[in-house]
Amino acid sequence: MAKKEFQRPDGRKPDELRPIKAKVGVVPNADGSAMFSTGDTIAIAAVYGPKKMHPQHQQNPEKAILRCNYNMISFSVADRIRPGPSRRSMEISKITEWALEPVLMLENYPNMVIDVHINIIQADAGTRCAGINAASMALAHAGIPMRGIVSSVSVGKLDKQLVVDLNKAEEDWEEGEGATDIPISMTSDGKITHFQLDGKINNEQVQEAIRMAREACKKIYEIQKEALKEFLTENEGGKNG
């Protein structure tokens, strides 16, 4: 078969992200909050704490505990999903904790807990990445000491072609070898904090996928940075600073 030019369903270039929006301070009652959306995926993260850990036996006298809660709202997808925790949402909550923990300086808050609630109000693939991006901004907004910001993106292999930031149509790709989804999170200086792979892919293409994720995360980082800066400039008006 003659090799024809690869076309993504929505006409994006392989390394092109969906339109991204980011906003800080969206939940007034939280200590820190942020919204992150890419294409039709929208995630809202709210951070509460650091606060005293209860029950007491779960306290760690060495450092604070990060407790993430990923939740897809029942109306976030076309067919209503059953509300409440599921096997999938519990796994993603844990993954999010692991992706964020390396940058947090939890040792400053012994015996305490930081609660992160991530709600997906609209889902079109890449929800865990949007959740991690929003949570990372919300943690910064909550004034938690951090070594850096985490940015996350999913790289996918559609048949043999690598592309970034899959949407639902691409995630369900069936032609050729099908779709392989690789969510990757990394810090602003390029250290990987989270890497998942579900499917078939060869060694060289994994290397290529990481390289593509690195480029995409740089772009996402700039958007996160801008959103955080915009919030303070707007709310403090440069008055006392």
Added chain:
Amino acid sequence: MSENGKRKVVIPGEVIVEGDEYLPGEWTEKRGNKIVALRYGLGEESKKLVRVIPLSGIYHPRRGNVVIGEVENITFNGWIIDIGTAENAFLSITEVPKYVNQNALEEVMDIKDMVVAKIKGTHKRGIDLTIKGRGLGKIEEGIIVKINPNKVPRVIGKEGSMVKLIKNETGCIITVGQNGLIWIKGDNVDRELLAKKAILFVAEKSFVDGLTDELKKWFEKEK
């Protein structure tokens, strides 16, 4: 950032200044010859010392802060006070400027009483409070308003200008706790409620420029 004392918004992991001559201050870290911010806020450099002034997040207790709290529990030698922090705050009987009967601590302050206290010191396992000093002690009457601790500097204003204006306009005695609790005591409830409304107005409009004048106009309208 080359000029002394100039501030800019920084995010965690962002390089504030580059150069071997700078020293890392509060919420910053040295990585090679770069000074990196560890918290979200305003980065400031003065006399080669670089620090970050946080503007969001929970209240961080500091020595010398006046706070308002609620008595949570009584122990054999003092009181546990809830000042809105994760750590416990402890007020020892030796820090009360009058005679306390060791067997009847609740006669001085009982559970659920409110108290104005000063932070004597913070350490790994909690906060020590004192009520020795002017304006400190148990709250007997008045109302308490809670605002976001980050808005406290706005409510106080430059050299206390904002709180002074509210005091003058309402004739109430106002004590602002750094933890976001504000005690208002006036001659009658109406005045106290007016002061409360004014404080909530300031907290909500905290990002408006020239807020003191705005508040003056607001008072004229309210009267």
